[in-house]
Amino acid sequence: MTESPAPEPGTPEWHRRLAIDANNATWGLLGRDDLGTDPDGADALLAAASASMYHWRLATQPGAIERARASYLVGKAHLALGEGEAARRHADRCATLTAEAGDSAADFDRAYTHELRARVLACLGDVDAAAEDRRLADAVDIADADDRALLESDLAAEPWFGLRPS
Numbered sequence: 656m657t658e659s660p661a662p663e664p665g666t667p668e669w670h671r672r673l674a675i676d677a678n679n680a681t682w683g684l685l686g687r688d689d690l691g692t693d694p695d696g697a698d699a700l701l702a703a704a705s706a707s708m709y710h711w712r713l714a715t716q717p718g719a720i721e722r723a724r725a726s727y728l729v730g731k732a733h734l735a736l737g738e739g740e741a742a743r744r745h746a747d748r749c750a751t752l753t754a755e756a757g758d759s760a761a762d763f764d765r766a767y768t769h770e771l772r773a774r775v776l777a778c779l780g781d782v783d784a785a786a787e788d789r790r791l792a793d794a795v796d797i798a799d800a801d802d803r804a805l806l807e808s809d810l811a812a813e814p815w816f817g818l819r820p821s
Contacts, residue, residue, distance in 0.1 A: 667714050674710035674725075677703050681728055690735055697736050704732035720759050723752035723768070730771050734814075739778035746775045763802045766795035770810060777818040785818050 662668035681703040690696050708725035730745030746768075753760045753768045769792035776785035793810060797803040811820075 667716075670710040671714035674707050674714050677707035677710060678725075678728060681707055681732060685731060685735055691737065700732045700735065701729075704729045718759060719752045719756035720761075720764060723749045723756060723760070723764065726752060727767060727771055730775065734771070734774055734778060737778065739775055742771075742775045743779065746771045761802075762795055762797045763799075763806060766792045766797060766806050767809075768792075769795070770806070773818070774815065777816040778814075780816075782818055785816075789818065789820075 662672055681700065684690070684696065684700040684703060687693075687696055687700075690700060708722075708729050711721050711725045714721070726745045726749040730742045730749060733739075733742035733745065749771060750768050753764050756764070769788045773785045773788035773792060776782075776788060789810065792806070795806075797806060
């Protein structure tokens with residue numbers, strides 16, 4: 656098997672590769688338990704999430720759904736650090752872009768848009784609105800059984816900032 660040549664720096668394909676790499680690095684960092692006590696880890700998390708968003712903007716034909724997913728990731732990063740207001744801006748942007756994406760948004764995109772909003776609202780103390788968005792996330796009909804199981808697992812995981820499951 657021959658490897659394809661690395662994309663030329665500065666090209667849309669190169670930005671796409673960097674966006675994916677930064678996305679994967681962010682998810683790795685989100686799994687850490689010490690983000691609240693490790694300023695370097697927190698900085699690395701925000702840098703990786705922001706880098707992913709930046710490179711998606713320059714990647715080959717980034718559509719609304721790619722930008723929505725990038726906003727989701729930056730929102731998750733801020734939320735992991737307890738930064739509710741910063742997370743809210745990205746959750747709102749994610750919701751707007753997911754709606755703009757229309758049919759190119761997968762069922763799980765819609766569910767995770769509500770999941771992020773629910774967590775952000777809970778972080779900010781708006782428990783009633785958070786509970787409604789959590790209910791909406793769970794109510795999305797997800798066709799793929801593995802995607803459904805992943806959503807259910809994610810909805811069961813903390814942090815929910817005191818919001819109790821319905």
